[in-house]
Amino acid sequence: MASTTPIKVSFKAQMLLAREDAIIKSVNRLLAEKGFEAMTVDEVAADVGIAKASLYKHFPSKEDLAAAAMVSVMRRAQAYLEALPADSSCMDKLRDVVQWTMGLKLAGEMPSLPSQNSSLRATLMGNKDYMDGLMEVSDRLGAWIEAAQAQGSLNRKLPPIAVLYTLYARACDPVLEFLKIGDLYSNEEIIALVLSTCFEGLATR
Amino acid sequence: MASTTPIKVSFKAQMLLAREDAIIKSVNRLLAEKGFEAMTVDEVAADVGIAKASLYKHFPSKEDLAAAAMVSVMRRAQAYLEALPADSSCMDKLRDVVQWTMGLKLAGEMPSLPSQNSSLRATLMGNKDYMDGLMEVSDRLGAWIEAAQAQGSLNRKLPPIAVLYTLYARACDPVLEFLKIGDLYSNEEIIALVLSTCFEGLATR
DNA sequence: GTCTATAGGAGGATAGAC
DNA sequence: GTCTATCCTCCTATAGAC
Numbered sequence: 001m002a003s004t005t006p007i008k009v010s011f012k013a014q015m016l017l018a019r020e021d022a023i024i025k026s027v028n029r030l031l032a033e034k035g036f037e038a039m040t041v042d043e044v045a046a047d048v049g050i051a052k053a054s055l056y057k058h059f060p061s062k063e064d065l066a067a068a069a070m071v072s073v074m075r076r077a078q079a080y081l082e083a084l085p086a087d088s089s090c091m092d093k094l095r096d097v098v099q100w101t102m103g104l105k106l107a108g109e110m111p112s113l114p115s116q117n118s119s120l121r122a123t124l125m126g127n128k129d130y131m132d133g134l135m136e137v138s139d140r141l142g143a144w145i146e147a148a149q150a151q152g153s154l155n156r157k158l159p160p161i162a163v164l165y166t167l168y169a170r171a172c173d174p175v176l177e178f179l180k181i182g183d184l185y186s187n188e189e190i191i192a193l194v195l196s197t198c199f200e201g202l203a204t205r
Numbered sequence: 206m207a208s209t210t211p212i213k214v215s216f217k218a219q220m221l222l223a224r225e226d227a228i229i230k231s232v233n234r235l236l237a238e239k240g241f242e243a244m245t246v247d248e249v250a251a252d253v254g255i256a257k258a259s260l261y262k263h264f265p266s267k268e269d270l271a272a273a274a275m276v277s278v279m280r281r282a283q284a285y286l287e288a289l290p291a292d293s294s295c296m297d298k299l300r301d302v303v304q305w306t307m308g309l310k311l312a313g314e315m316p317s318l319p320s321q322n323s324s325l326r327a328t329l330m331g332n333k334d335y336m337d338g339l340m341e342v343s344d345r346l347g348a349w350i351e352a353a354q355a356q357g358s359l360n361r362k363l364p365p366i367a368v369l370y371t372l373y374a375r376a377c378d379p380v381l382e383f384l385k386i387g388d389l390y391s392n393e394e395i396i397a398l399v400l401s402t403c404f405e406g407l408a409t410r
Numbered sequence: 411g412t413c414t415a416t417a418g419g420a421g422g423a424t425a426g427a428c
Numbered sequence: 429g430t431c432t433a434t435c436c437t438c439c440t441a442t443a444g445a446c
Binding site for chain 2: 033034035037038054077091112115116117136152153154155156157158159160162163165166169172173174175177178179180184186194196198199200201202203204205
C-alpha cells in the first residue's frame with residue numbers, strides 16, 4: 001500500500017496538470033481570437049470538453065483563467081530569452097524577441113487583454129507568478145536596451161522605458177492583423193515589415 | 206402662423222442637433238475612457254442627463270452610438286487635413302496628422318474600439334458617413350505617402366498600405382497611455398517620443 | 411472533480427403613459 | 429421625444445447530487 005500510494009498521487013497530479021494545460025491552451029487561443037470580454041466561460045468549457053462548473057474547480061474566476069494564460073505566455077517568453085545565443089549582440093537579441101512575439105500574435109497564440117479592464121488588472125497585479133515573470137523579462141530586456149544604447153546601436157536619446165514599452169506594444173500591434181486581413185503578404189513578410197518600421201522607422205535612412 | 210412655423214421647426218431641429226451633439230460628446234469621452242465593451246448605455250444616458258429610452262430615440266443601438274462618435278472624429282480629421290498649410294511638405298503633413306491624433310488620444314478624445322467585435326464592425330461598415338470619411342482620409346494620406354516616397358523622404362521599400370496602417374495605429378498606441386501612467390513625461394514629450402520612434406525608429410541613425 | 415441545473419445580476423432594448 | 433418601469437437575453441458563478 002505504502003509503495004503504491006506515491007505513484008497513484010503522482011499520476012493523479014499529472015492528470016490534473018494535463019487538464020489544466022488543456023484549459024490554458026484553450027483560453028490562450030480564445031483570448032487571442034476574441035479578446036477577454038468577448039470570450040465566455042461557456043466557450044472555454046465547451047472547447048476543453050468539460051462542464052463549466054468543473055472549470056471553476058480549477059480556476060476561481062474568468063480573470064484567473066486569463067491570468068493563467070498570461071503566466072503561460074510569460075514562461076514561454078522567459079524560456080525564449082534564456083535560449084537566445086549568448087554571442088548575439090543585444091540589439092539582435094531585442095530584434096529576435098520582437099520577431100518572436102509578432103510570430104506568436106500572427107499564429108493566434110498571443111492573448112489579447114484590454115489594458116482598461118480594472119478587475120482583470122487587479123487579478124493580474126495580484127498574481128505573483130505573472131508579476132515575477134513580467135519583472136524578470138523587463139529586467140532582461142531593460143539591460144539589453146541599455147547595453148545597446150551604450151554600444152551605440154540603439155538611439156541614445158530615447159528613454160529605456162519608452163523603448164521597452166514600444167517593444168512590448170509590438171505584441172498587440174493592430175498593424176499585424178490589418179496586414180494579415182489584407183492578404184497581400186505572408187506572415188514572414190508582415191513580420192519583416194513591422195520589424196523594419198519599428199527599428200528603422202518610416203523615414204528614409 | 207405661416208411665418209412662425211419655419212422658425213419653430215428650425216429651432217426644434219437645432220435643439221435636436223444640440224442634444225445629439227451632447228450625446229456624441231459623452232459617447233466619445235466614455236469610449237476613450239473605457240472602450241466599447243465596458244461602456245454601458247446607462248452610463249451614457251446618465252452622463253448626458255436623459256433617460257436611456259430617450260437615447261434610443263436618437264440612436265437605434267449601442268453600436269450606432271459608437272459609429273456616431275467615429276463619424277464625429279472622422280469629420281474632425283477631415284477638417285484638420287483640410288486646414289493643413291498647403292506649402293508644407295507631404296512628410297511634414299503626415300507628421301502633423303499623427304501628432305494631432307496622438308494629442309486627441311492623450312486628451313481622452315479618441316474613441317477606442319475593439320478591432321474584433323463583429324457586430325460593431327458590421328455597423329461601422331454599413332455607416333455611409335463613416336465609410337466615406339474613412340475613404341477620403343485614407344485617399345489623402347495615401348497620396349501624401351506616395352508623394353513623400355517619390356520625394357525620397359519616406360522609405361521607398363515600405364508598401365504605402367503598411368505605412369498608412371502604421372500611421373493609423375498611432376491613434377490607439379498603448380505606449381501613449383503607458384508613458385502617461387508612468388507620469389515621468391508631459392503630454393508634449395510623450396508625443397515627441399512616439400513620433401520620433403514612429404518616423405525615425407528605435408535604432409541609431 | 412465531474413456533472414446538471416440554477417441562482418443572481420448586469421445590461422441592451424422596449425412598452426406605454428404623458 | 430421624454431419619462432418610468434419592465435422585459436429578456438446573456439453570462440458569471442455556485443449548489444448539490446454522484
